[in-house]
Amino acid sequence: MKTFKLFFIFIILSFSCEKKVxxxxxxxxxxxxxxxxxxxxxxxxxxxxxxxxxxxxxxxxxxxxxxxxxxxxxxxxxxxxxxxxxxxxxxxxxxxxxxxxxxxxxxxxxxxxxxxxxxYPEFNVTELPAENVAKTSNKLIIADWNGLYSTPLYATHEEETRNNGYIGWQWVCGENAAGCVNKNPAIKEADGFSQNISFVKPLIDVYDAGDKDYLQYTAILMKMSGIDIVSMDNSAGDTEYPLTAHPRAFKEVLDDVGLEYSLQFDRIIYITSTFGVNTEEDLIAAMQTGYEDFETRYFSSPQYHKINGKPFLSFGSDREESERNLLNPKLLNIFNSESTFLRPYAYETISALKDTGYGFFYLFENSHDDAFFNNIYGNAPRIWEIQPPAFQNSGSGYVYDVGPEYDYDETSDANTINSASDYVYLRDWNDYRRSRTFEPSVNFGYEQLMRVIKMQNLKTTEDDLKLATDMYLKRKAYLGVQYVQKQLDQVYQYLKAFQLDEARELLSTIPLD
Incomplete structure (x- = not known):
């Protein structure tokens, strides 16, 4: 009887495991x-x-x-x-x-x-050391990079999944975005690109800023364009939130390609209030925790940018009713005195910050803290900021008034590179919420990057930049084909080592319909 039962079970299991055709x-x-x-x-x-x-x-x-x-x-x-x-x-x-x-x-x-x-034949990837583009100017170029972009393939955080995997106010509208007409990036427009709220469309279409393929593409473009430092927005809050998780992923790639980076302590008030931090004591505790993460994860890296031996830490787009709160001495006391603080939009003198109306933080005449802030900015390096044209802000429905201080043409390019500033600040690499990007776009191709390249008299051509795009598009076309992915791993190695002819030759053997 036992033998019959076992045999009967075996017959059932065998039948159930057979593939149905x-x-x-x-x-x-x-x-x-x-x-x-x-x-x-x-x-x-x-x-x-x-x-x-x-x-x-x-x-x-x-x-x-x-x-x-x-x-x-x-x-x-x-x-x-x-x-x-x-x-x-x-x-x-x-x-x-x-x-x-x-x-x-x-x-x-x-x-x-x-x-x-x-x-598939065998293919072995040869690791190559990173090389830098040949530059004649000692002026350092900083790119402001935003990691707050997500797609369903990678989305894990509740903030992302609320919009079907697309982060709000970047590819789609946020929950409280007044006047914003929502879009669905899962839908392709007539031009073949995904719907999104931005007037400017990414050349590689909607992407996830935590995707390694995208991060390699971006890092290579930055290297070719003579960018020295990537300023990464970082909330240092919930580790799964994109403004924390995506900079961590980018750091690994930047370390590999040999680019320096710094952090903007960004959206602290928004993140802390979203996750139940309401009092000043809670805010200070959250910033303390975030700063400790910066110290252990970033500041010790040889690729983290330092000024006079101190880590370069700036503050991003937060605002409060008390405009001075973000950088008041009480809050700054939680930070290690070894850090160098700098607001990227400080331009060349402290007076440029007074009554700017940008709403990030303000400096007022005769304020009791003026000496404190003058000490910070009086010893800070000088920054010259440039930005591409900004179009209608799809999130809030307003249009940036790009005044003469932001004028971006060949004359201003020459003024920028010949100025007495220590840094040139590109604002922004990828601000699609405001349709303001140096990143290649469907609308303008590589125009913005070519101006940065020409400003520095680099030898990089538009065809060189296209190699990075070709690598990314083929990554996505050959998902799951490990042999081709290994070939593209080698292309990446060639590009980071500036062996462009070798990269071009290998890419030419990989067809793309």
């Missing part, structure tokens, strides 16, 4: 495929007929995806959607296609599914 009750005798042979580069490949499926017996060699139907045996007088002599373009990876066969009298038909596979 849709097989026609009976294949019409006058609508059959009897044989199939497909030739790749002169080499024939046979397919075994299994009911209504044709399975490749030996694999194609990965490479040429255009193959020819060299033999196709059909029932007498039958016709098919694919014929002998037809050229078929296969997918990038293992896949299938359909052949429909119709009987001579047209009364019967049968659909066949053809499965094919690839044999």
């Amino acid at each position: 849709d097989v026609p009750a009976e294949i019409p005798s006058d609508a059959k495929i009897s044989s199939l042979e497909i030739t790749q580069d002169g080499v024939p490949h046979s397919f075994e007929l299994r009911n209504n499926r044709l399975i490749q017996e030996d694999k194609f060699i990965f490479g040429n995806r255009e193959v020819t139907v060299s033999k196709l045996g059909l029932s007498a007088g039958a016709s098919s959607t694919i014929k002998q002599g037809d050229v078929i373009k296969l997918k990038y990876s293992d896949g299938d296609f359909l052949i429909n066969v119709t009987s001579k009298d047209g009364t019967k038909s049968q659909e066949y599914e053809v499965f094919y596979y690839y044999e």
Whole structure:
């Protein structure tokens, strides 16, 4: 009896684990495929007929995806959607296609599914040391990079999942974005690009700022454009929140390509209030915790930018009713005195900050803390800020008035590079909320980056920049194809080492429809 039970269970398990295949009750005798042979580069490949499926017996060699139907045996007088002599373009990876066969009298038909596979050669990636673009100016270029972008493939935080995986006020509207017309990036527009609220569309389409493919693409573009330092917004709050998680991911790539970086302590009030931090004591405690994370995770890195040996820490776009609160001495006392504080928008003198109306923080005449702030900015390096044109802010419905101090043309380029400033601050690399980007876009291509390049008299060309874009697009086209991903790993190594001819040659062997 025990033997019978075990045998019975075995029969049930075996039956339940077998893959279910849709097989026609009976294949019409006058609508059959009897044989199939497909030739790749002169080499024939046979397919075994299994009911209504044709399975490749030996694999194609990965490479040429255009193959020819060299033999196709059909029932007498039958016709098919694919014929002998037809050229078929296969997918990038293992896949299938359909052949429909119709009987001579047209009364019967049968659909066949053809499965094919690839044999991938070995490919070993050679790690290369990072090299820097040759520069003649000693002026340091800072790019303000925003990591607050997410897509469903990578979204993990509650802030992201509320908008179907797209972060609010970047690709879609935030919950409290008055006047914003929401968009759905899952929908493709007529031009083939995803819907989003920005007037300016990313050249690579909507992306996730925590995606390593995107971060490598961005880091290479920055290197080629002569950017020295990446200023990363960081809330130092919830570790899964994009303004904390994405800079951590970018740091790893920046370390690898040899770019320096600094942090903007950004959106502290928003993050802390969102997660239940309401009192000044709570705010100070949250900032203390964030700063400790900066010290252990970032400041000790040789790639973290330092001024006179001190880590360069700036403050981002927060505002309060008490404008002085963010940088008042009480709050700054929580920070290590070894840090160098700087508001990126300080320009060249402290007076430039007074009554600016930007709402980040203010300096007032005869304030009791003026001596404190004058000491900070009086000893700070001088920064010259430039920005590309800003278009309608899709989030709030207002338009930036780009005044002469932001004028961005060849004359101002010359003034910028020849100024007495220590840094040139690019604001912003990717501010799609305000449609203000140096990052390549559908609207303007590589125009903004080429101006930064020409301003510095670099030898980088637009075709060089396109290598990074080509690498990213092929990463996405060949998702899951490990052989090609390894080739693209090597392309990345060539690009970070400025072996551009080698990168261009290898990319040319990877087709992109």
